[in-house]
């Protein structure tokens with residue numbers, strides 16, 4: 001189903017982002033996909049096999065140079081859907097983390113995301129047309145002991161998405177926040193969290209998570225928390241004191257060797 005519309009998906013080499021790109025391909029979008037490592041070309045090859053036009057960009061979206069590199073490849077083409085999904089986690093106690101790693105996490109999850117949304121979003125507002133999907137997380141609803149910086153970045157994104165959506169309410173540009181719970185991707189290994197209850201727990205299928213996010217974006221919804229238990233958890237997060245939530249998070253995210 002060709003639509004001649006363009007979707008830009010970041011973090012599309014694996015996990016939720018790759019599955020979001022597959023959803024966009026099935027929806028008939030041409031794709032610009034981006035990730036930091038050469039594996040983005042392998043993802044592009046698999047997506048092209050679905051009879052989809054794909055441009056792949058290898059760029060570090062934790063840097064302004066990386067964001068600009070992606071924007072150059074997009075060029076003057078109007079972006080119909082922006083799926084700002086690239087992100088990383090970082091486990092362990094904050095004071096035990098390498099500060100450069102923590103800073104890069106903020107640069108990628110927050111600064112790189114809003115820089116891209118700012119540039120692409122202005123074009124959408126001018127044309128009065130577009131869909132933005134931001135991958136936040138249910139992690140944004142609770143203080144993330146032993147993953148403190150990550151949960152802070154996701155609290156930012158969950159909050160930012162809702163605010164931007166409100167600012168654009170008189171336009172035909174929609175902003176949707178995808179808020180998954182633990183999902184079976186490379187995320188926990190990359191965050192050095194395999195030795196935690198989160199790391200060892202049963203997780204959602206990234207294809208299911210992505211499909212729910214894509215459908216919510218296409219329906220112009222404000223957001224979607226994927227999975228029944230995650231919906232229950234986020235509902236309770238509004239009632240349970242933050243001190244208790246922080247302790248609950250510690251039990252899930254503290255490395256087993258230290259708990």
Ligand SMILES: NC(=O)c1ccc[n+]([C@@H]2O[C@H](COP(=O)([O-])OP(=O)(O)OC[C@H]3O[C@@H](n4cnc5c(N)ncnc54)[C@H](OP(=O)(O)O)[C@@H]3O)[C@@H](O)[C@H]2O)c1
Pocket residue numbers: 010011012013014015016017034035036037038039040059060061062066085086087088089108135136137138179180181182183184185186187188190206
């Ligand atoms: N898995 C979960 O439990 C979970 C739950 C809630 C929310 N999320 C969110 O879902 C999103 C996708 O994560 P995932 O679970 O699918 O993990 P993933 O498989 O590790 O995917 C992360 C993607 O982001 C890309 N990326 C990482 N650093 C980058 C950088 N500096 N510049 C450009 N791209 C970069 C990765 O590409 P490279 O390999 O090239 O770096 C990869 O394509 C993230 O925002 C994450 O916070 C995940």
